[in-house]
Amino acid sequence: xxxxxxxxxxxxxxxxxxxxxxxxxxxxxxxxxxxxxxxxxxxxxxxxxxxxxxxxxxxxxxxxxxxxxxxxxxxxxxxxxxxxxxxxxxxxxxxxxxxxxxxxxxxxxxxxxxxxxxxxxxxxxxxxxxxxxxxxxxxxxxxxxxxxxxxxxxxxxxxxx
Numbered sequence: 001x002x003x004x005x006x007x008x009x010x011x012x013x014x015x016x017x018x019x020x021x022x023x024x025x026x027x028x029x030x031x032x033x034x035x036x037x038x039x040x041x042x043x044x045x046x047x048x049x050x051x052x053x054x055x056x057x058x059x060x061x062x063x064x065x066x067x068x069x070x071x072x073x074x075x076x077x078x079x080x081x082x083x084x085x086x087x088x089x090x091x092x093x094x095x096x097x098x099x100x101x102x103x104x105x106x107x108x109x110x111x112x113x114x115x116x117x118x119x120x121x122x123x124x125x126x127x128x129x130x131x132x133x134x135x136x137x138x139x140x141x142x143x144x145x146x147x148x149x150x151x152x153x154x155x156x157x158x159x160x161x
Contacts, residue, residue: 021149052113058083
């Protein structure tokens, strides 16, 4: 088993919208998130939610997926209600403060993700998340690739991730 340790930061851009700030590389067997810091870089206190998305629990949204007449899925869309696990909800982070919201590591499988959602009007550019993670790869897996969070977020917003 090979390990890849790193820190990633990806800033959310919309109030009330869950933004993926880390997604496990699909080539990885699993990952461990050891810390998730949320920093408020503004002069006002704002609320934020954080959750992780369990890829194996998402459900195909048959009514909104594109299919052939025989039911073969061309473009899948998903429902995430049972896949989202809340870590914190509507937590106030004071102006200029940072909070590590994990008291123990989160163990994620391939394609699982961590997201935050600014939840106060005006908080869309307030939060600067930093995720510290170790990804684990099988000995023959390609660990040179990285996840493009812009792509993941576009897919997630369209219910296609």
